[in-house]
Amino acid sequence: MNRVGNSKIGLVVTYAFLILMVIVTLIPLLYTASASFKPNQEIVSGGAHLIPKNFTLANFVTAWTMGSSGGAGVGRKPVTFADYTVNSLILASLTTLGTITFTSLSAYCFQRGNFPGRKFLYWVFLATMFIAAGSITIFPIVQFMSKFKLNNLYGASIVQIFSTSAANLFLTMGYLKTISREIDEAAKIDGCSFFRTYYRIILPLSKPILATVALISFRSAWNDYLLPMVFTLGKTYQYPLVVGVVALKNFGGEGAAQYNLLMAGTMFSIVPIIVIYLSLNRFFIAGMTQGALKG
Amino acid sequence: MSIAVRKAKRAPWRKLDTVQSYAMISLSVIGLALFVIYPLGWTLRWCLFRYSGILAPRYVGFDNFIRIFSEGGARYWQAVGNTFIFAIGKLMVEIPLALLLAKLLSGALKGRSLFRSVFFMPSMLSVAVMGIVFFYLFGSYNGVVNEWISALGGQRIQWFGDGTLSMIVLMVTSVWQNFGINMLFFMTGLQSIPLEMNEAAAIDGASSWQQFFHITLPMLGPVTQMVVLNALLGSLKVTDLVLAMTNGAPNGKTEMMMSYTYKQFFSSIQSGTANNYGYAAALTIITACILGAITVIYLRVTRKGSELY
Known part of the structure; x- marks a missing residue:
């Protein structure tokens, strides 16, 4: 039926591409989530780390109760x-x-x-x-x-x-x-x-x-x-x-x-x-x- | 015979039913008249006036249109140009990507529905909010993308300081958000192609690529036409993304035709200059004509193209 799908190499390439696209799709959302748990200091000073160094829930509390x-x-x-x-x-x-x-x-x-x-x-x-x-x-x-x-x-x-x-x-x-x-x-x-x-x-x-x-x-x-x-x-x-x-x-x-x-x-x-x-x-x-x- | 039986059984349509139908549909008709037909009439009327909202409106004939087609309209035509660059640029990536993913996911692949759900997710989210997320990701100083570039040894890029780069970021954001829904349209289209055709071709020795280009693509014609037209019109109408992300900066290089027209109506709030609603109404009509013309031209050209097969 589908020869690319049938051959092993084709299947690996297909999955590699699909997984790459999943990463591309999810990365902006993951970084948004990650930044929302970081203090502003940590965001402004940069770094591409996904896991916050100083994990905090303060952003949510501030936004929810005091506003911007x-x-x-x-x-x-x-x-x-x-x-x-x-x-x-x-x-x-x-x-x-x-x-x-x-x-x-x-x-x-x-x-x-x-x-x-x-x-x-x-x-x-x-x-x-x-x-x-x-x-x-x-x-x-x-x-x-x-x-x-x-x-x-x-x-x-x-x-x-x-x-x-x-x-x-x-x-x-x-x-x-x-x-x-x-x-x-x-x-x-x-x-x-x-x-x-x-x-x-x-x-x-x-x-x-x-x-x-x-x-x-x-x-x-x-x-x-x-x-x-x-x-x-x-x-x-x-x-x-x-x-x-x-x-x-x-x-x-x-x-x-x-x-x-x-x-x-x-x-x-x-x-x-x-x-x-x-x-x-x-x-x-x-x-x-x-x-x-x-x- | 069965038709005769059904006819005999059919209950008569009564006067009360007519009254009730009108009552049931009346609110929708009023809503349509107020929120769709009235604004159109308003636009058609005031485009012939100089109308600031403060001074008495003055009839000026086609002056507003003349201004659009003379030097006064240069900013607008720049925005129109930007819009087409944006739309064509992003569709050249978005449509082939959507088609490729649809093809890969149309077989009996494991995890198929999971991939499909993930790829469609960005289409569910607010365009304006994702504009802000990508604005943050591509930030000059602390943006994640610049962090990657510098980690790989490259120079940090001022993404929003340059017209071309800003446009690229807008395109990337828009492709990220829309490839999923176009992939779904293509998947629906692929399902309607009979498997026997590919099987027959495979027996005749056609490779998967040959099958794809000579069977799948031509069979997908009508779906592709609908998807491309839909995506093209959607991209030409881009407004929220630009307003949230660049707001036309730098120097109008990412201003789009809808966002420019919108700003002409609300300019006293945006920049403190006096409004001319008449001019803005004329821009609305020209923009609507451009969208209409694109639709007609596109349908003509693609119909000619399909006759060649």
Whole structure:
């Protein structure tokens, strides 16, 4: 079948290359973890050693309870990485909840509905999702939202929900297609309305795909930078983690940066995602490839 | 017959159902109108104005576009050039690497799913945060990469003092983050190629490399087209990575077309100069046109290419 795979030398070369790539993939993360346990002195004085000479947990404690000097407000208790983490959780949870609700409703209407204008609406949905230009149309959006005092974390979440990618819709519609129509026909004959069929039958049946959509949207909301940054501009106490970490880096610059706090903050932002990914990676992999390939 | 039975069984679509459908989809439609269609309309309108947000907006016709295509737009075109160098440079490494790994992992290799999970992990992490991690790794004084270089007897390099070197660091970061997802796309594509074709070729005496270039690659055509287009558009839209890592430094040599356009909208915050939202809106339209044109040209060229086979 595969001759390179069959010959012994080929197999050794293959494994050597794969292991090299594993090292390349993991090294940036290992160094981040390592630096987050080193005192700033040890980071600044250099050295490529992975195991800290003066192992410390102080970076995490400082970042979590006292925050960075860049985040302190006047007359207000300093903004800490604990605040950033709570903000990230609020942002990502609201966005996830909104995304699964609206994705599931629209997927059901487009896949099972028979109302006038369905095809036209579907076409409008797809067209607009593809022309959404992202970061360069952010200004009119934030200007508009500030009229309703929504230029904050909650406003960012609303925008994230409605600028969701077409991939989520495709993914959910593809799954609904596999649920037999006989089921909703039977429900209808028993007197269920369109919405009742959705709520009682289709929604419970589509739980697996909604879990996948939830994972994908939680991850992207948690990782997002530009949108929450613009929406929380000047309100350090509303920063999510990613925005807080970048602000800390820009405050320090390259010279006198608090690398220890920067790396501890980075750990707060990446470790939850790595843990979720490692425990549920099958869903991520299936979801992200299927949605994009159908698109 | 079975169709007739099904037709007879199909329950009628009622008026109540229509009302409910509209109610169920209404919020999504409103959201789309507010957050996708409204900003587009806003951009199309204000690109024809001089609009600072302080003085009354003044209609100027195509002046903003003329400014882009004259000397005033030099910085923008520099950013466009940078964006293409970045995108093409990183894709020349990223796509072949992704394809190679997909090919290696598509057989019955032991530990296959473990490798796959590890390679895909960087794609899960925040682009902005990884920009900062790589900024630290390539730091001038205490960066890990410089420590390796000096341990090997080389000179420490000021990675972020030079435009070309900064660009290389940006490319390395982006390749590190994206090869995994492209590898997954290629693996899905490889699964759809029937094994019999390779077996038949092997019986006819084709080597693995011959099989790869004459069977696998042509069969992968449509998948490759999708992967490359997806990766190309994603790279041309790079924003967060640049803002977090170099912010255009040194001297605009790593500024990208999206990050430059974004900064024109928020320039009063960034640098204290007066805004011209009209000019920024015109830049948005030009940027969107560039992305659209690239998509069309790419699809045309690759279709021509596939007709040759």
